[in-house]
Amino acid sequence: MIERMLSRIVREYLGEFPAVALLGPRQVGKTTLALEIGRPDNALYLDLESERDKSKLALPEEYLWEHRERLVILDEVHRLPGLFPLLRGLIDRKRREGKGPGGYLLLGSATPDLLRQSGESLAGRIAYLELSPLGVIETGRDAINALWLRGGYPESFLASDSRTSFLWREHFLRTYLERDIPQFGFRIAAETLRRFWGMLAHNQGGLLNTSNLARNIGVDVKTAGNYLDLLADLYLVRRLPPWHANLGKRLVKSPKVYVRDSGLVHALLGIVERESLLGHPVVGASWECFAIENLLVSVGDRARGFFYRTSGGAEIDLLLEWPDQTLWAIEVKRSFAPKPDRGFYSACLDLSPVRKYVVYPGEERIPLPEGIVAISLFELAREIRETSRT
Missing domain, CATH: 3.40.50.300 (P-loop containing nucleotide triphosphate hydrolases)
Structure with a gap:
């Protein structure tokens, strides 16, 4: 248990x-x-x-x-x-x-x-x-790689091996598409919604472009928007809103969209084993969205999550706004030698966050220039959780 x-x-x-x-x-x-x-x-x-x-x-x-x-x-x-x-x-x-x-x-x-x-x-x-799928705080620091590959649905995460976990997720997707969603009163062709869901997985963490999604599955823009609303209403997809502020800069206004459970992303893309994931083009986006989702679940409703991007290249992967309007800026990296992009430094100059972090796969807490701290996903999730409870 x-x-x-x-x-x-x-x-x-x-x-x-x-x-x-x-x-x-x-x-x-x-x-x-x-x-x-x-x-x-x-x-x-x-x-x-x-x-x-x-x-x-x-x-x-x-x-x-x-x-x-x-x-x-x-x-x-x-x-x-x-x-x-x-x-x-x-x-x-x-x-x-x-x-x-x-x-x-x-x-x-x-x-x-x-x-x-x-x-x-x-x-x-x-x-x-x-109630979200299992997160890194619940499963522990030693299980992060398994949690990333298999996702946080208990039956998938606790399966005896990766193949069994993958088959469970395949059946889960099929059941949702063929039985559950129609029971909710939505009449959508299962194969069409599967392709739509799969496109979101391929574009994991990308900016929302409803017109492209609609064109690729052969439906109108309104219908594609309805599909996205449905998956978001069922807590299967998240739309991460952009940060808006009067900074005199041209800010990106479209939300980022991603499939919330990394295990479902990998099932939609046919990725069974960790080795296949590490060689897949989605690996960076999958890790980034896995980290962002875990951090947002850890904070609950105590802070609001955004991303920040300007036309000039300033960018923050996750921006947490706390009730007192203070900001935490978080960059996500897959590298064991974390180094923030220039755009992260520029964005921090724009917004003056009180804390600045780079999440990376290592365990050691590493101080970086300009008050930035490199930190593991588990430690930052736990730090956010403790802050949200005070």
């Missing part, structure tokens, strides 16, 4: 809010985490994909009220969107009786419908948390 970073936060939120929604893609470990949290309190678990459990909710208000003293875990709650108004009424009844928070833990695959329904019905009564 790998302890998840979010475990403590879920428990804290259940002590503060009547309902907590734990969102994230399928197979990321939401159910395992929820059952672990609910075990000490004998929580009631209902899987709404199970006909047996759904049948218990033939009279949902009576059934749930009968169990009002227990934590109720509702898995795949988007299957019964009509529950949200009912939960609002039950929460309000419990409040009138002086019952405390922590009544409902809702699990969902981050569908737009789930967010809309819960937002309309449970406003002021619910908190949202995102």
